[in-house]
Amino acid sequence: MKKKPVKERIIETALIMFEQHGYHGVTVDQIVDECGTSKGGFYHNFRSKDELLYHIHDVFISYLLNKAKESYDKETDPVSRLCAIITSFTRIFDLYKPHITVFYQESTYLKGDFEERINEKRDEYRKLLLQVLREGQSTGDFRQEVPAEISTMAIMGMINWMYKWFKKDGELSIETIASIFNDMMIHSLLTEKAMKLGRGDRFLLKTEPV
Template sequence: MAETTAARRRRWPDGYDPEATRTSIMDSALALFQAQGFDGTSIREIVDRADLTKGAFYHHFATKEELLWEIQNSYIEAQLAAITEIMAASEDPRVRLRELIRVSLTSIADFHPHVTIFYQERRHLAGPRFTEVAAKRDEVERAFNGVIRDGVERGFFRSDLDPRITTFGLVGMCAWAYQWYKPDGAFAADEIARQFGAMILEGILVPEAR
């Protein structure tokens, strides 16, 4: 017997809630993609875990790839929004860099499944969706690079360090934390960010700017 959306649709206190349904699909996919990988997860598993129907899925997402894009895009959009706030709050490159490091690491705590999926499953994106996510990822790197260059030009950061290499090292160092950070581990994300910031700034600040 063909299933019907009405028969299996999750019921919400105020009736059917499209936004809550979309969130349930996203939450289910986050858990399954993180545990099983993108290839190892079927749409049937996603909707079954969310107690929804395939009809509900296809009402919100055309394909599993679109859902993956939504997960990746929501993470990187949150990063870009935080970066905009950092740039508006201070013009001091030392402050900005500390805050960029903090946001990079607290984002791993706040969006841990998103971050894991972002780095492990992004190869499954193609075409315009990949191009869009890659462009936004480049924006994040440009923000780091711009702050480092500004710090060098203003005499705060060492001029013997190439800003591009420093950016790659810094972004990579922060990004790799998703591999070992544990939400219930011994160190909170803010403390890890503080120690990363201390290590990095100690290495690139000129003595008189410390």
Template sequence: METELRERIINASLVLFERHGFHGVTVNQIVETAGISKGGFYHHFSSKDELLFVIHDIFITYVLERAASSNQQSLPPATRLRSIIKDFVSVFDIYKAHLTVFYQESIYLKPEHEEIVKRKRQQFKGIIQSVIREGVDTGEFRKDLSIEITTMAILGMVNWTYKWYQRSGEKSIEEIADYYIDLILHAVLSDSTK
């Protein structure tokens, strides 16, 4: 019941923030849309600012936990990178509304919340870098790869998905993930592992 109420608040705010922007929405509108009391809102969130942070944190935590889990497996770097990219791309479908609000409204995050989000994004980037570094060190990936540029290319390419991905589009999110994986692995694998 508690989790369900929290989800109702988040879902109502996602719809409202997407439509009217963070500053165009009041707590009263959120509780009215969610069909709850103001006390119910403040039981779960100390403020609208905290709610915005939680919206951001949900998908960042999801993708970070999945990447950390993939990276802990005793598998070759290419297999781990494939798994990380697949989970990363899936987030644009699972948390589509969260991401839209994130990109529209992240400038309104409080500095302390922004710092947490930034730290998690850095951790995620670090996991991708470590997998690429290991792939280069073991010879599975090309020796001439720039670990930093390759990491930023992957993050940039996949992050841009939020701009154009539509559930009703020609390709499913799984097909898009497979396409990215194919593209990235063809770029990073050494000739001996292709």
């Protein structure tokens, strides 16, 4: 079997070790010993352990932001945009759960320019989601009495908490979980008029025929 590239092995090893022992509980020497490379190999790919932690964070945040932008451009109405963004947000836990877990456990150790760059992307994502909700309120699709700012934080908090409980081998698939989240948001946010017009019908959970 072909050996994985050094950078990939370093990242995979660091994810496991950071999650188990914490960022400050792991040294570069321990990482290179565990993954079978050298300190030279480590510093060829990362200037420091801080840059490695930044990379772990940046991989999934950049992917998430790009997917949200793709959803916004692909869909043509606020309801479809919101549901597509929620779906892509949920799916990331199937792809990058170790990265996300390390992020929430160790993000306080990210400092300086690294912290600033990550926060900029997180803020850009939050603003895009907020924009979609406000657009939906202006079109009459989303309820005006529910503040868009609160809805934004509620959606992000609801999905982010998956890092605590989602398991790939669990009872529910990632697609089913995304559908549940969308169903919840549609029933919470859509106006009666939008519901009657079937704005979110394709994202609702399907009921079994009696």
